[in-house]
Amino acid sequence: MNKDLGFNTVCTHFGELEDTQFKGAVSPIHISTSYAFEDVAVKRYPRYFNTPNQEALNKKIARLEHGEAALVFGSGMAAISTTLLSFLKSGDHIVLQRNLYGGTLNLVLKEFDRYAIEYSFVDIPTPKAFEEKIQENTKLIYIETPSNPLLKITDITAIAALAKQHQLISVIDNTFASPVNQNPILMGIDIVIHSATKYLGGHSDILAGAVIASQTHIDTIFQLGINFGGNLSDLTVWMLDRSIKTLGLRVKKQNENAKKIAKWLNKQDAISKVYYPGLKSHPDHDLAKKQMKGGFGGMLSFELDTTINVTAFLSSLTLIKSSMSLAGVESTILSPSKTSHALLSEEERSLRGISDNLLRLSVGIEEKKDLIKDIKQALKAAKQTS
Numbered sequence: 245m246n247k248d249l250g251f252n253t254v255c256t257h258f259g260e261l262e263d264t265q266f267k268g269a270v271s272p273i274h275i276s277t278s279y280a281f282e283d284v285a286v287k288r289y290p291r292y293f294n295t296p297n298q299e300a301l302n303k304k305i306a307r308l309e310h311g312e313a314a315l316v317f318g319s320g321m322a323a324i325s326t327t328l329l330s331f332l333k334s335g336d337h338i339v340l341q342r343n344l345y346g347g348t349l350n351l352v353l354k355e356f357d358r359y360a361i362e363y364s365f366v367d368i369p370t371p372k373a374f375e376e377k378i379q380e381n382t383k384l385i386y387i388e389t390p391s392n393p394l395l396k397i398t399d400i401t402a403i404a405a406l407a408k409q410h411q412l413i414s415v416i417d418n419t420f421a422s423p424v425n426q427n428p429i430l431m432g433i434d435i436v437i438h439s440a441t442k443y444l445g446g447h448s449d450i451l452a453g454a455v456i457a458s459q460t461h462i463d464t465i466f467q468l469g470i471n472f473g474g475n476l477s478d479l480t481v482w483m484l485d486r487s488i489k490t491l492g493l494r495v496k497k498q499n500e501n502a503k504k505i506a507k508w509l510n511k512q513d514a515i516s517k518v519y520y521p522g523l524k525s526h527p528d529h530d531l532a533k534k535q536m537k538g539g540f541g542g543m544l545s546f547e548l549d550t551t552i553n554v555t556a557f558l559s560s561l562t563l564i565k566s567s568m569s570l571a572g573v574e575s576t577i578l579s580p581s582k583t584s585h586a587l588l589s590e591e592e593r594s595l596r597g598i599s600d601n602l603l604r605l606s607v608g609i610e611e612k613k614d615l616i617k618d619i620k621q622a623l624k625a626a627k628q629t630s
């Protein structure tokens with residue numbers, strides 16, 4: 245297929261399977277787990293990431309992130325764990341930013357000791373801080389930007405260069421930005437990971453993950469992948485492929501909505517802080533502008549001031565749903581101190597800037613005026629009278 249297709253054309257058509265039997269307009273689903281033997285080299289099997297629908301989706305996702313190849317997994321965590329353990333063995337070392345998705349942090353803290361894999365965390369993820377943690381046995385650098393929930397930005401180009409300089413493999417979790425807003429491979433990163441449960445799926449009904457990299461790195465991850473078996477079923481592969489057709493449109497709208505809402509929140513007396521990389525007041529705004537070429541994303545956080553009762557505010561929202569996950573077409577909100585970061589002590593939370601009145605909003609594709617109206621009426625309803 246044509247090499248210079250635009251983003252939305254790739255989303256809609258790239259890798260699609262022809263329906264040779266009925267000439268249908270969309271890719272047929274091939275759900276067979278068993279295929280006729282033709283040749284040892286092309287043995288098709290879902291756990292080998294090579295059924296027709298898996299291959300089509302792998303190609304599309306690789307193309308969206310400008311990588312040579314990709315693999316889709318049964319979850320973001322399957323993609324993350326398989327990738328990390330593909331390149332780390334006992335005695336090796338990895339440097340990670342501390343501000344990570346909770347599941348990733350848990351994987352490192354709960355599992356790596358058992359494999360005698362060493363790790364160091366960087367609190368403030370500057371290139372210098374990463375460099376200071378690099379040891380003789382370091383193999384990987386791992387970052388995530390924008391981060392959850394305060395949308396802090398790590399300098400992708402600088403980290404990629406640092407990794408190259410020390411001959412390390414650089415890995416990024418690009419879930420929050422999505423391929424619409426940020427393409428780390430173009431900035432020198434080796435491996436990009438997505439929880440496809442989030443923006444790639446986008447409708448809060450698919451659990452999936454993806455890894456994009458050079459063919460060589462993908463071959464390595466494939467070898468462990470077939471042993472770990474964290475594959476995605478073909479029905480879900482097809483659903484994800486279908487969902488990605490609207491990825492560009494969805495995220496564009498989410499970018500616009502989030503920016504507008506962030507600006508509006510910033511002007512409200514009852515809101516003491518707004519965290520959104522698209523705001524000039526965000527400490528990493530210039531860096532975000534440099535590396536988030538498509539937009540600043542659909543995630544934002546804000547703090548209610550003491551005149552607002554947090555619980556009452558959440559329960560007064562009618563359109564915006566309280567929900568644990570993110571990135572769906574519907575707007576959702578959560579309290580990090582009560583959910584994603586509940587296991588941390590209050591002191592640890594406050595060290596990370598996560599107060600009890602911080603809320604994280606995943607902005608959907610609804611009309612922004614309706615979302616603002618909802619927030620406005622909830623603020624009014626939750627005003628403390630004392």
Ligand SMILES: *Cc1c(COP(=O)(O)O)cnc(C)c1O
Pocket residue numbers: 319320321322345347388417419420438439440441442451452453
């Ligand atoms: C949700 C999420 C993950 C984990 O993905 P699952 O699909 O739930 O396994 C990893 N990283 C980020 C940034 C996420 O938001």
